[in-house]
Amino acid sequence: MRIAVVAPSCRLTEEAAEAVRAIVARRGDCELVVHPQSFLSDGHFAGPDEVRLAALREVMADPSFDAVWFARGGYGSNRIAEAAMTDLPSTARGKLYLGYSDAGFLHAGFHTAGLDVAWGPMPQDVLRDGGEVAVHRALDWIVRRDPAALEPALEGPSMAFNLTVLSNLLGTPLEPDFSGVDLLIEDIGEHLYRIDRSMFHVTASPAIRKVRRIRLGRVADVLPNDPAFACDETAIVESWCRRSGIQFGGRADIGHDARNRVVPFPARND
C-alpha cells in the first residue's frame, strides 16, 4: 500500500510531515511518499498553480500509488481542479483520494469524473490537539477500509462538504450529482449570518434539492455577530431545510478537528 501526499491548496509544514512519517513507520502497514511540492510556498499557495497541478497529475498517473492523500486544506484547489479532472489517465482510477475542507473542490470534480473519493483527516491535522488519532483514522481507512473510521450514522450514499466550499462550487463544472445522497456539511471561522446566507444559497440550488437529506457536522470558531444572530447553527440549518423541502437528518460527526470521521462518496455506476 503506497500513499502519495500532495498539497493542491496550502503548504504542508515540515513538522507535520515528520510527525506523520513517524506514525507510518510505527504502523508498518503502508509506505508514505510526500511529494516535494507539498513544501513549496508561493504567496497563499503551496507553489504556483502549474506546479501544484503537475504534482497532482503526476501522482494520479503513477500506477505505484494506491492512494492520494491531500496534505491540508486552506484555499486553492479550485484553481486547478478542472484541469486535474481533464483527460484522466486510466491509472488515475482505482486509487482513493482522501481529504476535506478546501479539497472539496477536488472531491466534487473527481467524483464527477468517476474517481473514488472520501472525506477524511489530512496529514496537517497531526498537529491538532489529539491529531495523531485523526491520522491513524485516515490511515485505517486508506490501508484497510476499517469501518471504525467511518462517520458512525452513515446510511446509504453520502457526501460531505465544507458548507462555504459547497456554496462556491455550485454551478461550476465541478458540481457533482447529489441525487439521493445524504449531504453532510460543516464549517469553521464564519459569522452565523454567513452560515445563514450560504444555507440560503445552497438550499435554493435545484442540484442540492435532489439530496435525500442534509446532516450537520460541527460549525466551529464562529465569529462574533453584532448584534447576536438570535439562533444557533442547528436552527439555521433546520430552518433552511424546512423552507426548501429538504429533510434535516440531524447532527453528523465531522468537522475541522481531530474527531473528524471518514465519509466515502458513493461508488459511481457508470
Place this chain on the structure above:
Amino acid sequence: MRIAVVAPSCRLTEEAAEAVRAIVARRGDCELVVHPQSFLSDGHFAGPDEVRLAALREVMADPSFDAVWFARGGYGSNRIAEAAMTDLPSTARGKLYLGYSDAGFLHAGFHTAGLDVAWGPMPQDVLRDGGEVAVHRALDWIVRRDPAALEPALEGPSMAFNLTVLSNLLGTPLEPDFSGVDLLIEDIGEHLYRIDRSMFHVTASPAIRKVRRIRLGRVADVLPNDPAFACDETAIVESWCRRSGIQFGGRADIGHDARNRVVPFPARND
C-alpha cells in the same frame, strides 16, 4: 415625489434617519416617509422576516410612493426577496427601487420580475465620512434622474452587485438575466483569498459568462491574508476574466463609501 424608506436587511439608526430628514427638508423637492419597520430590531435583522416583508410589500403596493429606498445593507434581504417578488400588484411597477450591498438580492429578483431598480447610496450612508454628498447623489437620481449621479463610465446596459452577494444568488430563483450587460462588482471586509474564490465561482457560472464585460469597483477593508496573497484585487479579477473568456472593462466608481455612484439596471422590454 414621495419616497418610502424600508429596511429589508438591518435596522436604520435614528441618527441616520434624522440626518436624512434634515437634508430632505433643506432640499424641498421631495417627501420622505420612513416606515416604522426601519427601526425595529430582531437579532441581526430589522424585525422578523414576516414584518420586514409586510413593510416592503406595503410600500411596493402603495400608489402614492414614487420610489422605495432601502435603508441600509448588512444581511437579510435574501430571506424575503422571493416572497417580495411574488404576485406583484400593478402598483409595484412604475416605482424606482434604490440601494446596494445586501439589497442586491432584491435588485436581482425585482429586475427579474420586471421592476425598475438601481444601485446607489442608501440613507444609512449619511453617517459615513462625506455621507451627506452620497445622500444628495441618491436623491438627485430618485427625484430628477440627474446624470451627474451616474457611474461616470457607464456604456450600455449595466448592473452592479456586491461580489459576495452575487456569488450567493447565482442559481437561486433571484438570478437575473445577465446577457450583454456590463457587470460592475465591488466588495468589502473580505480576505483576498475569498475574493479569488468568489471570482472562481462567479466566472464559472454560465449565466455570468453571458455578460459583455466585468468592471471592478472598490474592494475595501481587505482582511489580512497570512501569508500575503501575492497579488491585488485587480490582478485577481483580471485573471479570472482571462481564464473564463470574459472581457475585463477596468475599474468602476462604486463601493461601500460616500463616493459610491448610481448604476440603473437595464429597462426590461417585456
